[in-house]
Amino acid sequence: MSERTRRVDHLLQEEISAVIQRDVHDPRIGFVTVTSVETTSDLQRATVFVSIIGDDKERAATMEALGRAMPFVRHSLGPLRLRRIPQLQLREDDSAQRGTRVMQLLDQVEAELEGTAEHVDEPAAEVPDLPTPTSQHEPADPDAAEDQLPAGYRRRVDRVSLRKARKRRGR
Numbered sequence: 001m002s003e004r005t006r007r008v009d010h011l012l013q014e015e016i017s018a019v020i021q022r023d024v025h026d027p028r029i030g031f032v033t034v035t036s037v038e039t040t041s042d043l044q045r046a047t048v049f050v051s052i053i054g055d056d057k058e059r060a061a062t063m064e065a066l067g068r069a070m071p072f073v074r075h076s077l078g079p080l081r082l083r084r085i086p087q088l089q090l091r092e093d094d095s096a097q098r099g100t101r102v103m104q105l106l107d108q109v110e111a112e113l114e115g116t117a118e119h120v121d122e123p124a125a126e127v128p129d130l131p132t133p134t135s136q137h138e139p140a141d142p143d144a145a146e147d148q149l150p151a152g153y154r155r156r157v158d159r160v161s162l163r164k165a166r167k168r169r170g171r
Helices: 003-023 056-076 095-114 142-148 153-170
Strands: 031-039 045-053 087-092
Touching: 003 031, 003 045, 003 056, 045 056, 045 095, 056 087
Parallel strands: 045 087
Antiparallel strands: 031 045
16 A cells, blocks of 8 residues: 555545534434545545444444435545545444454453353353443543642643644634
């Protein structure tokens, strides 16, 4: 894969994510993350990998809704100034579910080594839903968190925040 193709893949991933989040208003679309985009070298086709959190029924509904939204998403990519906007093919990225299953198996093996778990002969038919992302680092009381910061840290965070805000406004 050439450097140009990698850059186009990354650009498409960012833009497709933004369009889905900002412009696609289908209620069937749940929590979706565009994990990667793989473009052919001639830019004819791009495979968009998405990770969807939810049960099987919700994932199927979200995939169907996204499939119907892909022509709109492709049309919205027009301002990217590419010679050719690729046809978008949608694929579900199930690496998060596979990772969860691997973690379950490792926990089961660890528990069996300790002798505290029941033996399961067959793998679980249903992988549990992934938790909704939340920030575990946010303190319950924001004022208390500022008191715990080192003296110069707060000023540095403010400068970084200002720089990022100025950059966003300059776009």
